[in-house]
Amino acid sequence: MTTPANVTGVSRVIISFYEALEARDWAALEKLLDFDIVYEVPQTQERVSGRSAYIRFNRDYPGDWYLEVQRAYEDDIGGAAEVSFRVGGEVMVNVAFFELSAGRVRTIRDYWPEPYQPPPGREHLVERY
């Protein structure tokens, strides 16, 4: 994982969070999480509440998966990450939004955008890559 330049407060926490996940370092992860963390996947309307359940959710996540932060961003109370997620031969983009409380992750909204077919009618303005 390459650390972007000029990384400060929130972005540093976000990058450490993904490093702990990638390393399966659950003790390091625990230190970054608020006791009452709420993790949500809006696309499935799933919610995991509390640090121990959230760590178990990640421990039990199936497959030999890898995460790499591409960019981390912040505002005054939280941040965003653009992450490459690799499992088996597949690479997906993961996007997550964070809010912190006293320097620890208090909420995560996690998005998994999947490929879809482009709608018709804009071929004259668009190229495919």
Add this chain to the structure above:
Amino acid sequence: MTTPANVTGVSRVIISFYEALEARDWAALEKLLDFDIVYEVPQTQERVSGRSAYIRFNRDYPGDWYLEVQRAYEDDIGGAAEVSFRVGGEVMVNVAFFELSAGRVRTIRDYWPEPYQPPPGREHLVERY
């Protein structure tokens, strides 16, 4: 559209960008865009190159759509936005990543995460909302 507190450089450009789209103010939008803007939708692998094509892409976008920025974030060269997109009775989340050049939008990576069924095996850790 409510403007988040403590909005500075990149976030200000991102919020103005969505305000111009929401207002269909193409002259205001043009001023925010680099001449060589590249707009990409990674999920469909579509790319629109250049300011005039990109403005036309938005002018021609079908439906009576509305955008509202929920949060805007930044790093040293760009930013991210979490946006509510409403068309007809449907509300979707839109997530976009921006890079700026000389204060204007040079690249956009635009994501449209859609609902999906949760994978089985984690019901004991998760509630649905």
